[in-house]
Amino acid sequence: MRKITMKLLLSPFVILFVLLTINFGCSSNEKDEDKSVIDFEITEITNVTENSAVINADLKSSGKENILYRGVCVAMQTNPTINDIKYEEEGNILGQYVSKFENLQYNTKFYARPFITTNSKTIYGNELTFTTKNISVPAVNTLEVSLVTQNSAVFNGKIESDGSSKIVSKGFYYSKTNPKPEYKDERVESTGNFEFSSSITGLEQNTTYYVRAFASNIAGSALGNVVSFKTSSYVLPILTTAQISTIGETTAIGGGTVISEGSHPVTERGICWAAYPNPTITNSKTKDGNGIGSFVSNLYSLQPYKLYYVRAYATSAAGTAYSEGVVFNTIGGNKPSVVASARATGTTLYATVTVKSKGSDNIKSISIGCFDMDGNSVGKVSSSSGWNSQDASPSVNYEITGLSRNNKYYIIGYATNGVGKGASEKVYFSTL
Known part of the structure; x- marks a missing residue:
């Protein structure tokens, strides 16, 4: 009997097919194994100050887990957990993430771990440490x-x-x-x-x-x-008042000079006036510039023949200063209005002089004159009553003696105020 031996011949194509099949199977198995592994870690801790630090982490692979959160937790003891200080981000996101921790205690060693939280558990990664810087009070x-x-x-x-x-x-x-x-x-x-x-x-x-x-x-x-x-003291300005000039019935010209501003610049200056002493800027006043130096002021709305008191003023942040004052009278005004009456008995005349109006000023005096028809003053005059300057219409009774019989005479009554002397009409009479 013949024995037949068969010889197997392997061609190069067969060998190549076998090798490719083996390599493909191995690569697929290795890739499946990578997908099933969770891979994450802290990569670096930077920017450490006395109370803060920046921690960089990297979630490289989530495996087959459904990740709800990723983050980093820190504590002053090893193995920190999410019950300590933590930073977290929501979502199944691969890649690097940065966690910044603030309000940390200075000069303290801290432990840090990355973590991921799934539906069923929390997984922690590698642990690194850092120490915040030491500080002191300023x-x-x-x-x-x-x-x-x-x-x-x-x-x-x-x-x-x-x-x-x-x-x-x-x-x-x-x-x-x-x-x-x-x-x-x-x-x-x-x-x-x-x-x-x-x-x-x-x-x-x-x-x-x-x-x-x-x-x-x-x-x-x-x-x-x-x-x-x-702090320094307040110093008021120093100034003087000029004499009043160009006086009219209702106007006049005044002024002053600011010699020193004191501790603050003068912001307003001028004169003020009133019908009584020591007027202030709450009375009538002018505004004539500011600063140091002389100024001219126009007084206005005055009354005829009236006495006025005037002071220069200067105002600064330190207050208002006043100079010594001056006094003047406006011109014009009215003299008193006077009437006279007479009654002769023999060679004696009884007369009365009455002030009907005082005019622009108070009455200063009341008098009477007796004259012959040539205008010569005659007779001896004596008053039988006094008068009060406060009376609205003061009057004085007179007795005139030493006249001649059967002659004709006349009298004139007088009253004087600050403006001048007012006279009555002539009142004629005859002696018996």
């Missing part, structure tokens, strides 16, 4: 106070060191009674950087104040040295 210096006036000043300060932390507030405490001002005294906040200032108003004049700068960061507050200053 160092601040109170500088000299500037631009001091009667009621204001500018406080100045300088932060010498921020204590390695951001300055959260700065300013000044000040007091006029406490030589070491602090939080319970007056306080003003300031802006600016390391050199800062505050303008203060409403201070009392001629008063000593104490000032202290302060600066605060998250480590606390620091007070600077104490600086004192004294």
Whole structure:
């Protein structure tokens, strides 16, 4: 019997097919294994300050899990969880994400882990640590106070060191009674950087104040040295009043000179007047410019033949100053209106002079004259009654003796005020 041996011949094409089949099967299995693995980690911690840090994480693969949240948690002990400080983002999102943590305690070691939360569990990744920077309270210096006036000043300060932390507030405490001002005294906040200032108003004049700068960061507050200053006093302007000229019945010209403005610029000047002494700017007044120097003023709406008191004034932030005053009378006006009556008995005449109107001024005197027909003054005059200047219509009775019999005479009554003498009509009579 013949034995037949068959020889298997493998062609190159068969070998290539087998190898491709094996490689394809292996690659598919490896890819399926990658998809089933959750891969995430913290990659870097940066920008660490005294109270903050930035943590970078990367979710490379979510596997077959349905991820609800991804994030980072930190704590002051190892193995932090989502019950500690955390940052999270919602959604099944692959790739890098950044978590910023603030308001951390300074000079403290923290532990950080990434996490993902699924429908059924929370999974944590690698753990890294970082330490926040150490800080101290600031160092601040109170500088000299500037631009001091009667009621204001500018406080100045300088932060010498921020204590390695951001300055959260700065300013000044000040007091006029406490030589070491602090939080319970007056306080003003300031802006600016390391050199800062505050303008203060409403201070009392001629008063000593104490000032202290302060600066605060998250480590606390620091007070600077104490600086004192004294506000200046108010000084009123100095001025004079010019004599009144060009006097009319209702107008006149006056003026004055501001010799010194005092502690503040003169903002208004002029004269004021009234019918009584020491007029003020609440009475009639003029406004004749500002500043130092001489000025001319026009008085108006005056009354004829009336006495007026005039003062120059100057107003500044320190107040209103007045000069010594002057006095003048307007011209014009009315003399008194007078009537006379007569009754002769023998060679004696009984007469009465009555003031019907005082005119523009009070009555100063009342008198009578007796004359012959040639206008010569005759007779002896004596009064039998007095008069009161306050009476609305004062009158005086007279007795005139020493006249001749059977002669014709006349009398005239007189009354005098500041304007002049008023006279009655002639009243004729005859003796028996």
